[in-house]
Amino acid sequence: xxxxxxxxxxxxxxAELASVADGAxxxxxxxxxxxxxxxxxxxxxxxxxxxxxxxxxGGIVHAQRGPEGGYWLARPGAEISLAExxxxxxxxxxxxxxxxxxxxxxxxxxxxxxxxxxxxRASEREILEQVSVADVAAGTLPGRINQLAADPRAWS
Numbered sequence: 388x389x390x391x392x393x394x395x396x397x398x399x400x401x402a403e404l405a406s407v408a409d410g411a412x413x414x415x416x417x418x419x420x421x422x423x424x425x426x427x428x429x430x431x432x433x434x435x436x437x438x439x440x441x442x443x444x445g446g447i448v449h450a451q452r453g454p455e456g457g458y459w460l461a462r463p464g465a466e467i468s469l470a471e472x473x474x475x476x477x478x479x480x481x482x483x484x485x486x487x488x489x490x491x492x493x494x495x496x497x498x499x500x501x502x503x504x505x506x507x508r509a510s511e512r513e514i515l516e517q518v519s520v521a522d523v524a525a526g527t528l529p530g531r532i533n534q535l536a537a538d539p540r541a542w543s
Contacts, residue, residue, distance in 0.1 A: 388511060390473070397438050397476045398469060398523070399428040401447060405464030405524035418450075418457025438476065445475030464521030470512060472520065480515065481508035 403424050407417070421439055425432040439458055442448045447467060448458045460467065473480060481504060483491055488504035517529050528536075535541055 391477060393434075393438060394473050394476045396428070396430045396435060397442060397472050398520070399430065400424050400435060400438060401442065401460065401464070401467065401472055401520045402523040403427050404448065404458060404460050405467075405520040408460050408464055408521075408524075418455065418459055420457040424458070441476060442472070447472060447475055460520070464524060465519045467520045468516045469518045469520065469523070470515035473515065480511050 407419055421435055425435045443450050446461055449461050450458050481488055483504050488508055491501050493500050518532055522528050
């Protein structure tokens with residue numbers, strides 16, 4: 388799996404917002420400026436602004452302009468999966484040559500590749516949909532994720 392810098396920065400930004408969120412008010416304690424997020428996560432500010440706009444349009448964050456303005460999560464972080472953020476930024480989780488795996492037409496000896504790509508997407512989805520941005524912000528990942536990451540083979 389290859390994640391773009393845009394997705395990496397988006398995930399880091401929403402994790403930062405989740406770390407300051409109060410679950411009682413749809414994740415909002417106080418707006419956090421793009422500058423504060425950029426500084427905390429070492430994200431280029433101009434790049435972050437366009438990512439935050441995309442996240443706002445995708446319903447992940449809310450924004451407020453003005454001296455008291457900034458960004459906050461649109462919902463509690465526990466309700467926002469990593470998969471949802473990735474889809475907002477880059478579209479569907481798995482593509483082969485820009486197509487969804489079920490749309491591919493393999494023939495002959497390569498026919499089973501379609502099943503491999505579909506299984507890969509299902510595996511990605513299983514992991515990315517069970518981890519929320521609140522999990523990341525709190526550093527408390529689901530047990531299965533910890534188990535997979537603890538396997539030394541996962542690191543090479």
